[in-house]
Amino acid sequence: MIRVATVQFSPVLGDRQANLDAISKLLDPVEADIIVLPELCTSGYFFVSREELAPFAEAPGGVACDFFQRLAEAKQAIIVAGMPEAADGCFYNSVFTFRPGIAEPVIYRKAHLFYQERFVFEPGDTAFPVIRDERLDVSIGIMLCYDWRFPEVSRVLALGGAELIACPSNLVTDAWRKVMPARAIENKLYVAVANRCGTETVGGETLLFKGCSAVYDPWGEVVALAGAEGDAVLLAKIDPRPCRDKSFNEFNDIFADRRPELYGAICRPR
Ligand code: ACM
Numbered sequence: 312m313i314r315v316a317t318v319q320f321s322p323v324l325g326d327r328q329a330n331l332d333a334i335s336k337l338l339d340p341v342e343a344d345i346i347v348l349p350e351l352c353t354s355g356y357f358f359v360s361r362e363e364l365a366p367f368a369e370a371p372g373g374v375a376c377d378f379f380q381r382l383a384e385a386k387q388a389i390i391v392a393g394m395p396e397a398a399d400g401c402f403y404n405s406v407f408t409f410r411p412g413i414a415e416p417v418i419y420r421k422a423h424l425f426y427q428e429r430f431v432f433e434p435g436d437t438a439f440p441v442i443r444d445e446r447l448d449v450s451i452g453i454m455l456c457y458d459w460r461f462p463e464v465s466r467v468l469a470l471g472g473a474e475l476i477a478c479p480s481n482l483v484t485d486a487w488r489k490v491m492p493a494r495a496i497e498n499k500l501y502v503a504v505a506n507r508c509g510t511e512t513v514g515g516e517t518l519l520f521k522g523c524s525a526v527y528d529p530w531g532e533v534v535a536l537a538g539a540e541g542d543a544v545l546l547a548k549i550d551p552r553p554c555r556d557k558s559f560n561e562f563n564d565i566f567a568d569r570r571p572e573l574y575g576a577i578c579r580p581r
Contacts (some may be wrong), residue, residue, distance in 0.1 A: 312548040313447050314408055315475065315501075316388075317344035317535065319524040321509025324355030327367055331378050333542075341544055343388055344447055350393035350456045350481040351404065357518055358395075358431050358512040361402060366398035367519040369407070373566045376407065380416070383409040389444060391505075393455060393479035394418065404432045406453050406479055408442055417442055417453070422464070425457035431474035431505065435573075439464060441471040449474055449551045450499075456480040459487050469498035470566070474551035480506040482521050499529045499565060500554045503547070508540050529554050 318337055322330045327550035333410045339447070350356070353375045371376050375394055383390045389410050396418060403420040420435030421428075442451045452473025453457065453549075458464045459478065460540035468476055476494070480487075495502045508522035523539040526547040537543035558564040 312550055313345060313449055314343040314406070314547055315474075315503055315526060315547045316341050316346045317503045317505045317524050317526055317537075317547070318346065318348045318352075319506060319508055319522055319541075319545070320349070320352075321507060321520070322349070322352050322563040323513050324357060324513075325363070325367065326355070327353050327375060330354070331375060333571060334552075335382075336537045337544055338382065338386070340547070341386075343386070343546065345389045345451065345475070345477070346386070347477045347503045347505040348392040348407075348479060349480040349505045351395060352392055352407060353394050355511060355518070357427075357513045359427055361431055364402055364431050365397070367512045368395040368402050370397050374415060376409075378500065379409045379523040380405065380414070383445050387411045389442075389447070389451065391453065391477040391479060392452070392524045393481075401433045402431060403435060404428055404455065406455050406477075408440070408451070408453060410442075410444070419453045419455065421455040421458065423457050425462055437568070438497050439467050439471070441468055441473045443472070446469075447567070452476045454478050456482060456571060459490055459494065462497070465498055465502075469500055473498075473500055473546070474554035475501040475549060476504060477533075478504045480504050480524075481499060482506050484485070485521060488525070491525065492527045492533075494529040495529055496531040497565065501529060501534075501555050501569045502527045503553070506537075508542075566579055577581070
């Protein structure tokens, strides 16, 4: 069984050191093989200008990247963390995945930008990663928060072999709690949502982040669940092997039964 830790906390807007300290403290007693942290966990969320965001944007070799790589080595764990990324004069809302023994993180840039993120970040231009780890014998798909509203993302990750989808999040609505179990069922895989909690107020507007981080199994059942408020580290043991068989009775298999040749065509009878 693979031990997955899903971290919920309330990052401080614009205080990277405070956020790294909080992550250190939360993870200090944790023994896990895969650790999933929220979206923008080193910077906070509600940036409305690129100038304000710039000091917190990361690139491989940066302060937070070094921190997470060292943590991945110390814990011999894969660490999936949402962070702002600086690349080629642009900013992306990205997920960095750090692996022990591999210096270069895998970077996924958020494809679907939410709310005012468009004023700060460029839309992602990376493919959706499925990271194969031979040591743990698992394939991890990465998506980011608002990507949940696009079933194509989890389907593409599942078709790419993902057995666990890690979804760093800063969710401010509740609808995802109905949909994420469906993403697990329709793709027969695990989903770990690391959502943040707390509030941020900028320019008189307050965002309330909804917590309730969760791990769902391939049948959509809750394996671990945090409260709406407060720090939490969820620990779940997952077995990726059932995710490799997409059948659910002797006749039906959710991959083999797909009809992609029909999905691009609409008929409009008069
Ligand atoms: C979100 O994508 N932060 C809702």
